[in-house]
Structure formats: C-alpha cells, structure tokens
Amino acid sequence: MSYQEPSTGAQGLVDGTSERLSLGVAARLSRYLQVLTQARKMGKQTISSHELADYTHVNSTQIRRDLSGFGKFGKRGVGYNVESLHSQIRKILHTSGQHNIVLFGAGHLGQAIAGSAVFADHGFRIVALFDTDPARLGTRVGESLTVRAYGDLETVIRDEDVVVGVLAVPTEAAQSVADDLVEAGVRVIFNYSDALVQVPPEVTVHTSSPAVDLLYALYFYLT
Amino acid sequence: MSYQEPSTGAQGLVDGTSERLSLGVAARLSRYLQVLTQARKMGKQTISSHELADYTHVNSTQIRRDLSGFGKFGKRGVGYNVESLHSQIRKILHTSGQHNIVLFGAGHLGQAIAGSAVFADHGFRIVALFDTDPARLGTRVGESLTVRAYGDLETVIRDEDVVVGVLAVPTEAAQSVADDLVEAGVRVIFNYSDALVQVPPEVTVHTSSPAVDLLYALYFYLT
DNA sequence: TAGATTGTTAATCGATTAACAATC
DNA sequence: TAGATTGTTAATCGATTAACAATC
Numbered sequence: 001m002s003y004q005e006p007s008t009g010a011q012g013l014v015d016g017t018s019e020r021l022s023l024g025v026a027a028r029l030s031r032y033l034q035v036l037t038q039a040r041k042m043g044k045q046t047i048s049s050h051e052l053a054d055y056t057h058v059n060s061t062q063i064r065r066d067l068s069g070f071g072k073f074g075k076r077g078v079g080y081n082v083e084s085l086h087s088q089i090r091k092i093l094h095t096s097g098q099h100n101i102v103l104f105g106a107g108h109l110g111q112a113i114a115g116s117a118v119f120a121d122h123g124f125r126i127v128a129l130f131d132t133d134p135a136r137l138g139t140r141v142g143e144s145l146t147v148r149a150y151g152d153l154e155t156v157i158r159d160e161d162v163v164v165g166v167l168a169v170p171t172e173a174a175q176s177v178a179d180d181l182v183e184a185g186v187r188v189i190f191n192y193s194d195a196l197v198q199v200p201p202e203v204t205v206h207t208s209s210p211a212v213d214l215l216y217a218l219y220f221y222l223t
Numbered sequence: 224m225s226y227q228e229p230s231t232g233a234q235g236l237v238d239g240t241s242e243r244l245s246l247g248v249a250a251r252l253s254r255y256l257q258v259l260t261q262a263r264k265m266g267k268q269t270i271s272s273h274e275l276a277d278y279t280h281v282n283s284t285q286i287r288r289d290l291s292g293f294g295k296f297g298k299r300g301v302g303y304n305v306e307s308l309h310s311q312i313r314k315i316l317h318t319s320g321q322h323n324i325v326l327f328g329a330g331h332l333g334q335a336i337a338g339s340a341v342f343a344d345h346g347f348r349i350v351a352l353f354d355t356d357p358a359r360l361g362t363r364v365g366e367s368l369t370v371r372a373y374g375d376l377e378t379v380i381r382d383e384d385v386v387v388g389v390l391a392v393p394t395e396a397a398q399s400v401a402d403d404l405v406e407a408g409v410r411v412i413f414n415y416s417d418a419l420v421q422v423p424p425e426v427t428v429h430t431s432s433p434a435v436d437l438l439y440a441l442y443f444y445l446t
Numbered sequence: 447t448a449g450a451t452t453g454t455t456a457a458t459c460g461a462t463t464a465a466c467a468a469t470c
Numbered sequence: 471t472a473g474a475t476t477g478t479t480a481a482t483c484g485a486t487t488a489a490c491a492a493t494c
Contacts (some may be wrong), residue, residue, distance in 0.1 A: 014485070021442065022459095022460075024460070024461075025460095026439055026442045026443070027293055027439050030435045030436075030438045031432070031435055033435070034430075034432050034435045035419060036415070037366060038417055038418065038419045039419065042419070048474085048475065048476090049475075049476075050475085055430075058463080059462060059463080061463065061464085062461070062462070062463095064388075064475090064476060064477065064478085065461090065462095065477085065478080067476095067477090068476080068477050068478075072476085072477070073237040073476095074475075074476050074477080075469090075470060075475085075476075076468065076469045076474080076475050076476040076477080077469065077470035077473075077474045077475050077476075078470060078474080078476085079475070079478090080473090080474085093438065093442050094445045095442065095445070096440055099441065107335070108332070108334040108335035108338065109331070109332075109333045109335035109339075111331040112248065112330070112331035112332035112335055114334075115331065116417075117417070118417055118432070118434040119393075119434050119437075121225070121417070121434065122434045122437070122438050123434075124437065132263060132359075136463045141374075152238065163441075163444065164437065164441065169455070170342075186442060187444060188437075188440055188444050189438055190436075190440070193343055194257070194260075194261055194339075194340070194344070195260045196258060196265070196278055197260065198277075203445070204440055204444065206436055206437065206440045207257075207278075208431075208436060212253045212254055212256070212257045212345075213253075213349065213413070213429055213431060214324075214342075214345070214387065214413055214429065215253045215256070215316065215318055215345050216249055216250050216253040217411055217413070217427055217429050218318065218322065218386070218387065218411060219244065219249045219253070219257065219316050219317065219318070220246075220249070220427070221386065221411050223408060223426065228459075245485085247484080247485065248485095266473085271450085271451065271452090272451075272452075273451085282479070282486065282487065283451095284486080284487060284488075284489095285449090285485080285486060285487080287452060287454090288453085288454080288485095288487095289454065290452095290453095291452080291453050295452085295453075295454050297451075297453080298451085298452075298493090298494060299450080299451050299452045299453080299492070299493045299494045300449075300450045300452080300493070300494040301451070301494065302451065302452085303452090304448090314464095343456080425458085428448050
C-alpha cells in the first residue's frame with residue numbers, strides 16, 4: 001500500500017510531516033482506538049490482533065498490516081501493549097490534544113451526550129451546552145455544564161476556540177442551528193438529528209445514523 | 224464501513240432469488256435509503272446522484288454504479304424519482320417489512336431513542352422498553368411505550384418475534400444484559416454503550432460510536 | 447436545441463487472504 | 471522448548487474513480 005512508503009515519486013515533499021492517511025485507514029485506526037480506550041479502562045495489559053478483530057469486525061491481518069505501516073508496535077507471541085498502542089494511534093491520528101466542542105439541545109439526547117464519557121475519552125471537551133427553551137436556561141446538566149442562552153454562541157466559539165458543533169436538536173431546528181454555527185466559524189458539524197443539513201463546501205457535516213447501521217446489520221441477518 | 228460478515232455456515236445457497244449483496248454495497252444502499260427517507264419527508268420529487276453524493280459522502284459515480292446494478296432507475300438529465308428509488312432500495316435490502324426490537328434502559332439515552340423517528344422510519348418497531356430500576360417501572364415513555372420489568376424479557380422476545388435488542392444501558396450493565404438477550408434468542412445486538420460486549424459467534428454486535436466518527440471527521444479537518 | 451445527468455467502460459487503487467519466517 | 475502471534479510478501483478479488491457516450 002502506498003501510504004506505508006515514503007513517497008518515491010517526483011513530488012515527494014516528505015519534510016517531517018506525515019502524509020495524509022487514506023480514508024479507510026483513518027476510519028479503521030479510529031475504531032482500534034475506541035477498543036483500546038475501553039480495554040485500557042478494563043485494565044487489560046495486552047491485546048492481540050485477533051481480539052481487536054473480534055471487536056472491530058476488521059480482519060486481523062488487515063489490522064497487523066495497518067499498524068505495521070507506522071512501526072513495530074507488537075510483540076510476537078504476545079500481542080500489542082494496550083497503553084502504548086493507544087498512544088501511538090492517537091499520535092498517528094493527530095488527536096493527542098484537546099478539542100473544544102459545543103453542544104446544542106438540552107433534551108434527552110443532549111443530556112445523554114453531555115453525561116457520556118465517550119467524548120471525554122477521545123479528547124473532546126464540551127465547553128458549552130445551548131438551548132433555545134428559556135425554561136431550561138441555567139439548568140445544571142452532567143458534571144459541569146449549565147444550559148446557556150443561544151445568544152452567547154458567537155462569544156463562546158471565539159473565546160474557547162471551538163472547532164466542532166454537535167447538534168442534538170429536533171429535526172426541524174437542525175438547519176438553522178447549523179447555519180448559525182457556520183456563521184460563527186465552526187468547520188465540523190456533528191448532526192444527531194435526521195435532518196439533511198446543507199452547508200458550504202468548506203464545512204463538513206457528519207450525520208450519525210444508528211438506524212442505518214442497524215438496517216445494514218439486519219440485511220446480513222435476513223439473508 | 225469495513226465489516227466482516229457473520230459466519231454463515233452452510234447456508235449460502237443462491238436459489239434463484241437475488242444474490243447476497245457485498246458488504247460495501249449493502250452499507251451504501253442503507254445510507255442512500257436514509258437520505259431518500261428524509262428527502263421524501265421534505266416533499267422532494269427527484270434527486271440526482273450528485274445530491275446523494277453531497278449528503279452521503281459517497282462518490283457520485285459509485286452511486287450510479289451501485290444503482291445501475293439493479294436496474295435503470297434514473298432518468299438522464301433529470302435524476303432519480305425519490306419515491307420510487309426509496310421503494311426499490313427497500314426491496315433490494317429486504318427491509319420492506321416490519322421488524323420488532325426491544326430497548327433496554329429508560330434513562331436519557333433510552334428515552335431519546337424511544338422518542339426518535341429514526342427506527343420507525345426504517346421499519347423497526349420498538350415493542351418493549353425494559354429497565355431494572357423499580358422506580359421507573361410503569362412510566363410512560365414516548366408515544367406508546369411503558370417501562371416494563373426485566374423479568375418479562377423472555378416472554379416478550381418469544382411472543383413478539385424479536386430479532387434485535389438495543390442497549391441503552393450504562394457501560395457496566397451492557398455485558399450482562401447482552402448475555403440475557405442471547406440466552407433469550409436475540410441474534411442482533413445494537414450496543415449504544417461503550418462497553419466491549421462479548422457474544423457467541425452466531426450473534427452480531429454493533430457498537431455505535433459517535434465519538435469514533437467524530438475523531439475520524441476531525442482527522443481530515445486537522446490535516 | 448442546450449444543458450444536465452445517467453449508465454457504462456477501462457484503469458487504478460485498496461482490501462482481503464494464505465502463507466510463513468521471525469521471535470517472544 | 472512448544473505454542474502463540476507478529477510482521478511481511480505475493481496473489482487475488484472487489485471497490486473506486488475518471489471519462490464520456492447516450493439520452494432525457
């Protein structure tokens with residue numbers, strides 16, 4: 001695979017900065033990382049490519065191949081050290097740092113997200129939670145969040161250097177919140193509603209569709 | 224994305240009906256379907272492969288190629304009819320019918336799921352919502368659900384012909400609920416917790432990892 | 447018509463797998 | 471040592487893409 005090699009062609013500007021990962025590799029590394037994060041919490045010391053394969057549904061040879069492209073992280077006959085593989089992958093994905101995100105919607109979904117460790121586990125810090133419902137303003141949610149007024153949006157995004165906005169709002173509200181986020185300078189939007197959100201080309205929208213995954217899983221059960 | 228087929232044993236007979244889709248095709252069709260479902264709700268009549276590409280992040284040529292494998296659904300110069308493409312894909316995915324699912328956990332996440340249209344949109348009917356907390360028993364959730372006692376589990380699964388169990392429980396509880404589901408005969412588990420759930424080979428677990436998707440999206444933003 | 451968009455081909459790229467030496 | 475598991479190669483299969491003719 002080409003991403004393993006330092007580029008041999010004429011353009012090769014391999015000046016210390018690594019090349020961009022292919023989409024598939026980046027996606028798979030993210031999934032390995034998720035498993036490693038949990039394994040670490042469970043106090044697991046080492047993990048084999050076969051165990052990783054069981055949890056991620058990625059072929060074990062593929063996993064070893066992906067990892068060996070970046071170094072010799074494993075120990076033959078033993079497996080990979082959970083702790084060190086975890087930090088290696090974080091380095092590869094450039095996500096060793098903290099990233100600030102803002103969350104919209106303090107309903108059930110918003111509160112579930114705010115209370116979850118998933119984002120924190122991966123270096124995302126929720127710096128603010130917004131809601132348009134005045135009745136919810138000032139309400140305490142999760143460990144350290146208080147519902148804020150929508151009007152503070154631009155200030156928070158600028159002051160806290162926010163790059164990601166998470167939408168946990170009703171479908172009807174998603175587009176308008178997205179517009180405001182784009183306006184305020186956010187470049188990645190994570191959409192938990194099922195709205196089809198439209199944004200300018202420089203902005204990325206990820207729509208999380210649990211039912212789609214389920215549909216897909218079910219196809220293989222039904223056939 | 225990349226996903227290993229559950230082991231199928233001796234089944235693979237292509238008995239004149241359609242062949243099994245490849246993993247990639249099934250995954251992509253599911254995503255087209257999600258967009259079409261929304262487009263239909265918005266009253267859109269036709270949709271082009273480029274519009275589908277914008278929303279799904281799948282290459283437009285790929286989309287046309289995927290679809291043309293099953294028939295000539297589009298009209299040159301116009302695009303695809305939303306309504307008819309929607310029903311074609313449902314047919315291809317064998318998900319035109321209704322499927323019964325059970326939901327575990329009546330906390331914020333469980334209530335968010337119960338109140339969402341995502342599952343209903345794709346033909347999944349939540350037939351029961353369980354929780355171990357006695358204080359929540361009998362509580363009304365969403366339109367038509369009442370929190371039931373964990374003890375009713377086996378009866379419900381047998382009587383309602385449930386094939387999918389959805390876990391919206393705390394991480395610590397996930398494995399034990401999964402064990403009970405497997406015991407009761409469920410073959411597809413959808414895990415919203417971040418636990419690493421272990422199941423026998425004939426059972427499929429899908430772990431939904433929003434933060435993983437985000438990590439992945441962010442990689443392309445940061446590089 | 448003119449512009450748009452599908453359907454399809456051919457070339458390229460990435461994923462998967464078997465196999466196995468190295469080595470813990 | 472014996473068993474396990476990584477790292478790696480090579481071959482194959484399937485997915486992806488650019489390009490463009492067909493045609494609405």
